[in-house]
Amino acid sequence: MTFFRPGFRHPDLPPNEAGYELRDYEGGISTLCAGCGHDSVNAAIIRACFELAIEPHKVVKLSGIGCSSKSPAYFLGKSHGFNSVHGRMPSIATGANMANRDLIYLGVSGDGDTASIGMGQFAHAVRRNLNMVYIVMNNGCYGLTKGQYSATADKGSIGKKGEPNQLESIDLCEIAIQLGAGFVGRSFSGDKQQLVPMLKAALSYEGMSFVDVISPCVTFNNTPGSTKSYHWVREHREATNTFDFVPFRQEITTEYAEGKTEAVTLHDESVIYLHKGDGNLQITDRRQAMDALEEHKRKGLILTGILYVDPEGEDTHVILHTTKRALNALGEKDLCPGNDALADINDRFR
Amino acid sequence: MTFFRPGFRHPDLPPNEAGYELRDYEGGISTLCAGCGHDSVNAAIIRACFELAIEPHKVVKLSGIGCSSKSPAYFLGKSHGFNSVHGRMPSIATGANMANRDLIYLGVSGDGDTASIGMGQFAHAVRRNLNMVYIVMNNGCYGLTKGQYSATADKGSIGKKGEPNQLESIDLCEIAIQLGAGFVGRSFSGDKQQLVPMLKAALSYEGMSFVDVISPCVTFNNTPGSTKSYHWVREHREATNTFDFVPFRQEITTEYAEGKTEAVTLHDESVIYLHKGDGNLQITDRRQAMDALEEHKRKGLILTGILYVDPEGEDTHVILHTTKRALNALGEKDLCPGNDALADINDRFR
Amino acid sequence: MKRISSVNDCVIRFANVNGSGSASANNLFAKAVFRMGVPVSPKNIFPSNIQGLPTWYEVRVNDQGYIGRRGDVDMVVAMNGQTMLRDYMDLLSGGYFIYDSSRQLADDFNREDVIEIGLPLTSMCNGAFENPRMRSLLKNIIYVGALAFLLDMEFSVLTESVEKQFRKKTKLMEPNLKALHMGYEYAREQYPDVCQLKIERRDKVGDAIMMDGNTATGLGAIYGGATVVGWYPITPSTSVIEAFGKYADQLRVEKETGRIKAAIVQAEDELAALGIVIGATWNGARAFTATSGPGVSLMNEFLGLAYYAEIPVVLVDVQRAGPSTGLPTRTQQSDVLSCAYASHGDTQHVLLFPASPYECFEMTADAFDLADRLQTPVIVLSDLDLGMNDHLSPPLVWDDSRTYDRGKVLNEEQLLGLQERWGRYLDVDGDGICYRTYPGTSDKAGAYFTRGSAHDEYSVYSEDAQTYEKNMQRLQRKMETAVSMLPAPEIFCENEGGRIGVIYFGTSSHAAEECLDRLNREGIPVNGLRVRAFPFHQQVSDFIDRHDKVLVLEQNRDGQLRTLLINECEVVPQKLISVVHYDGLPLASRTVYSMLADALQKAGQHVSGDDRNQGGAA
Amino acid sequence: MKRISSVNDCVIRFANVNGSGSASANNLFAKAVFRMGVPVSPKNIFPSNIQGLPTWYEVRVNDQGYIGRRGDVDMVVAMNGQTMLRDYMDLLSGGYFIYDSSRQLADDFNREDVIEIGLPLTSMCNGAFENPRMRSLLKNIIYVGALAFLLDMEFSVLTESVEKQFRKKTKLMEPNLKALHMGYEYAREQYPDVCQLKIERRDKVGDAIMMDGNTATGLGAIYGGATVVGWYPITPSTSVIEAFGKYADQLRVEKETGRIKAAIVQAEDELAALGIVIGATWNGARAFTATSGPGVSLMNEFLGLAYYAEIPVVLVDVQRAGPSTGLPTRTQQSDVLSCAYASHGDTQHVLLFPASPYECFEMTADAFDLADRLQTPVIVLSDLDLGMNDHLSPPLVWDDSRTYDRGKVLNEEQLLGLQERWGRYLDVDGDGICYRTYPGTSDKAGAYFTRGSAHDEYSVYSEDAQTYEKNMQRLQRKMETAVSMLPAPEIFCENEGGRIGVIYFGTSSHAAEECLDRLNREGIPVNGLRVRAFPFHQQVSDFIDRHDKVLVLEQNRDGQLRTLLINECEVVPQKLISVVHYDGLPLASRTVYSMLADALQKAGQHVSGDDRNQGGAA
């Protein structure tokens, strides 16, 4: 149990633009193991929501089952949350989003929850480009059921039981890019510098924002032979880019040198400024993104950063051509055609 | 109902090396619509098995639910078959294969059966590189339930009901390559010249051989606006390569010019000879394969041919380190440790 | 030979090949009978494939309004070579055999007691029409024309029907009219005075409509205010969603933008379909899904979640013959048990049993109120026969003063006005139903964390034994509350001193009630009750109590409704006699009569009537 | 103050924080009691998380061999600050409260009727050991040492246990021994003659073993010849597969190659897990899966397929508290109904109810024969209490002359020798069970096409109504055949003239039988029957018939076994009185006694005994 909340808590931080304090974004006391990566991700979520000045009750938290899926209980205590069943968060999120397009949907899942039992739902929520943030807290194992390898465990990685994993791993970012997610990023629970702005960008994107956060399981998969341990990830990650995220309301204060920085403007006029390193990955190009992921994997490296953004992507509501009003706000007047219309219909069946 | 069997039936074809005639590989009379692409694929399967001189009862046919999944009833009447439930063929195939590694497992599925309800099972059978041939008869729609778009329907493609499909399509070959299938190919039901040798190579490969066959649904999705119609596919396909498949028992008779032909030797010593065109795709390279698929898609073309082969791939049994003997052939002697061993175990619990 | 002779009382079976366009021609015929004011009931008995296999369409014409299947055939229109001999053999003695005489009948067609009526359909078509596809379609129209003559129908009703149908496709109207005439003329010339079956205009259908149950269900969802649909195609439920979609496109369009006030999501499978519904209703929309048996099996886990986390769900199960894939295009009532107790652990679900399109509409619309009020899944148990066949039904009605009852939902103002701390699972009213809030309601109050794991009254995770138990008891209480909200059973007939009752539901009702009429007419006092919902109303127990024996008629092997009755009404099992029929065909009154007679005999009630249908009396 | 005083009859509860290594120390204690020849029964009551939440370990010591939970506590070892006060309050009057006196007790620990025994564990550990992780682990060992003194146990049994445990990790042995001694010495110095609970050597366990049910189940699968496993992790079933895997690594290794004669596939979910089993058994291997409630819900569709296509399945359901995610680490018997009738359509499944590790082993091994013989799913219904807690059990035995009964399978020779055409679903023996073949058998005969859709006797697709119905009737016949193959119920006691009976199954048996003993001792003649399988044996009906009233004791809310009994044995519901307990904790004899007493009173049987447990008599 982590009574201690990792990182950056500033007791005298001023309230954000919406008038909320940091603690308005906090949740219940975590019952995860002390040092669990998931708690750091939770802290980053709290921070990102605070900094974006999202009204806390305008967020809907959703999850499946697993240690990671418990997380939503530990952040945003003023938001409604739904801890559903194993692997089925995406469909719940789809329904919720269809019902009310005006809220922000934040799904948290685990690698077991998403890459195994939830593979189908994950793939199809991505394919529909559902407007949500989908975070996988990826520890390469099933924490809550005591450490079995998950489908994202790398081949040869060695967990607590000592037997190396024999199966190929699934790269959820690659799959997400391939299946049409509008925004795809990868980060590390131990890197709040990267994670917080990435989550802010993800929260601002309209469509499926998929974020795979490597989040070590200290109890079952933080061993020297594990490629999802703190140590390993720290040593083997490489950022595709560094970036600044500027929410639309905010004034742009930094000057960016021509040519060295690329701006990607999202639907809501927020901007991601990418500072190009030697990677030179064009993040609006699916093929480059997938190729870069494969390339790094071959070198034994973990590519992190924002991997792909489609600033033009259409979300499910656009695809389905649904009304812009929240469906759950419509009443009889809007929904019920009345008895006269029914009489007409009856006539057609005579 | 197709009483007529498409293509190449030679009444006086001599028996194959194993002594079987072509009709030993045939099945029941098809109840699919006249002209359905699936029937051509069935004919190609019959032909491939005949030409490879596989003993028909050494093949196990498996399927899910759909018009495509009915197909196994129409070929290989001397083989055991299992028409299971919707989307679950891969797990049945996994169990069957685990029970007896000595038979050949030939799974037939549809695009609905695989890319929607079966997505999870498909992904994981592929990831385990299960030793089987997995054929998707891909018509971009749900034939048996009367033509709804499936997840492989291309965005903008127009089926019988006239409304264009709004969602991005899933490219099963790309997913298969990404998830670790050892052999991946794409073909067209209307092209037996390509399909028959591709199936022969797939049948000879040890590991997951995934073959996506575009197989038009004449009743619901053969419209002018459909990208899975006979007409469209004929006009828009491009072969990555042409190839010869030489089963291991067969003498090599052709001389191949140095540099222009590449040989890929499979586990059983069969060889695929690839004749390079301008594509120059290295079929043992995942990245090239995925990139070529994306490239063609962008151009509005359908890339066909053998897309990827990993001649080294390890199948599930190798990964699990199971005995080389068929598990279903083991009896008490092999399986039951006897009462003395049990007495020892009891002792450990005192 | 005695020819079958009747007025407005016959069964005509059409034997065709599927994919040949026959169903719409046959429906044209049935519709014409209906338009002549005569009760009629068509049953489409089709195969699980798309093209080329045998399919039958059975039309019962019955003046007295008995619209169940009858079970035997007076006339067959035998258009399918594969089944022709069997169709011939199945005819009642004195019946009429209509066939395509372009080819001669084989020698085994040698019954003496059958009237053979040959129509050279192929030759006629080939002579009259060019387009090969049209030729095969119009063959069907020709025989409809011939029937009109043979049965002495008002020909104008048919021509008007065709005109109506092709109003917008005038190119097709002309050949269809021509084909109708050809058939009529040919029969008039060749077969005057041959057929003694007649259909005469009556005024027996009143303002009834002829609609399939699935259309009515889809409309019920429109009127009930459903906005989110998660679904996955499966016969025989697909047309529920198609109907919803069609009417949403007509009636739910936002004028200014052309956008739709509904989101219909074709899910990747049934698990996701129900997940979408749960997510949507939890978030304050009305949502539903429709499926059939295999889908229900896949939805088990989510149904348990919805029960335990108390989330409204409307699920339409259009039953087909199980188990497993079973007979996908045949009807059954065999998901009763699996729906009532779906999912592991202690669960129970509300079931509604519509018996007509009218009730499909009404119960579906009501299901949304019920689900919202009870905060639990409500399953509408329809079936293939009801869902996919046209039924004579009272017209659909909507009370325009009706408002949606969203149950116990608190808004921000109400939350802030509360005297006590709000608890999502706090039973303040003692009826087992608690107050919920929608996401986004307020940043000051009302947020809670929904879960399928155990929770206390404030929806906080809890492993406390008493907390768990108390919550489970409340859920039980909620089901008791449910009873009072559910539609009461319908007593069909109750004789003073009748010792024996019959209980039935859904599509078993037509045959049951026809047989009850007959039994009572024959002086055998048998009473009937139609169950309309589960958990059962007190009246159901009372009915059972009042009788010495009760026959339970249903369309499944294991007597599933009977199991529910025994278990939930605490009835002595021996008192309930199972009368089951489960071969996948719509229940036929002829069969039911003989099954009931047998059962009555066993129950000690002498039955004299013979088990054959006589002149439409049964 | 009266101190509780007893010999070999007490309940000691350990209250810890999970993830702190306490369970193995507590188990060391329980094992030591067992090794002193005294019956003992530990219950681990743990939370659904990995680290940091309250966990309890309750050890009942009972000379008379009553190994169910008792339900109240004589001594508590209170190591968890979060629950300490509650643990203190829950003690019986005259009980003993052991705590870490490194910190002082707060003021509210003010009971006059409790003996407080402080052990300065933290200080002692800090003084004696360096390594911080070791310190916290060894705290647990110190209190075990202290208990040894307080309870007057043979200290050598403990030291030997530690030596045995750390045989291969000698580095750890020494500090553990040291800690044991420290505890023992401290108690001897500070608390001589304080505790009047004693544990003395006896010879009451014979050759029994102490094993958890899941290990026994895993071994049953090894001995039963399972070679293919499809599974997905879920508490509390995971350890079944872990046990199978562990013993496969030991006992199923191919000497020459080091390869394993088994394939254990961790599936992507429960649907796939069962699919793997079905594929494997269809292909002639023995295969099984283990899961818990949520898994069973997900397996519904496949269970229907296996029933209808007649494919052997062995499914172990280690039940936990439902519905939905429920209480994942608490026990219940609430999947009875959902397993018995799993899936849509008319289905029924064979259930086995083990009540001890011995039976877990035996019934699992037998399940493979049964599934092969019946060609249908066989579900072993264990539960968390049985599966994950150590139980005193007769040693496992295997008859080396036993061969696997693979049921009706034809090989090539047999096929070719047949006089008549072979049909996969042809009931030649009249018992509803047909002959099957494995894939690859022959190129001349025996191939067939398996399907979940309707089929004729030759496994050809058929939509014929009679064919369908006949097949469904045969499946019903098969279930009747099953009864004779299933384990008969066990009569626990039967008094001449006893009017009242109690029926129970699985882990309800311990408490039930303890209470039956007590009632009978008190002169109240109550009879007991333990059900071991479904569909029920005739003896079950007979037992019910013989009694005026029968109480059905089970661990679920809705009386699910009772439902099955009423429905399948056609019993008058009023005759069966539901006695249910479902709070997730293992059934306690104290609770059961008072529930039974209440029920007996209602059933018209006067009970004089008070409902509190007295000196271990109950």
Ligand SMILES: Cc1ncc(C[n+]2csc(CCOP(=O)(O)OP(=O)(O)O)c2C)c(N)n1
């Ligand atoms: C249907 C179902 N199957 C299995 C389980 C058991 N289960 C709980 S959590 C979990 C895996 C969690 O792994 P992951 O999603 O990676 O989360 P982590 O605990 O590693 O954060 C499993 C298998 C379940 N609750 N429900």
Ligand SMILES: Cc1ncc(C[n+]2csc(CCOP(=O)(O)OP(=O)(O)O)c2C)c(N)n1
């Ligand atoms: C669980 C379940 N859901 C739905 C169905 C209905 N169903 C039958 S076939 C099919 C789709 C088939 O599409 P596809 O796999 O593409 O095969 P095709 O008919 O196009 O060859 C569906 C949804 C079913 N049989 N089972």
Ligand code: SF4
């Ligand atoms: S078990 Fe692993 S994933 Fe779960 S809380 Fe502990 S460290 Fe985190």
Ligand code: SF4
């Ligand atoms: S409906 Fe389409 S897929 Fe099915 S058999 Fe006909 S043509 Fe083939």
Ligand SMILES: [Mg+2]
């Ligand atoms: Mg994980």
Ligand SMILES: [Mg+2]
């Ligand atoms: Mg398809």
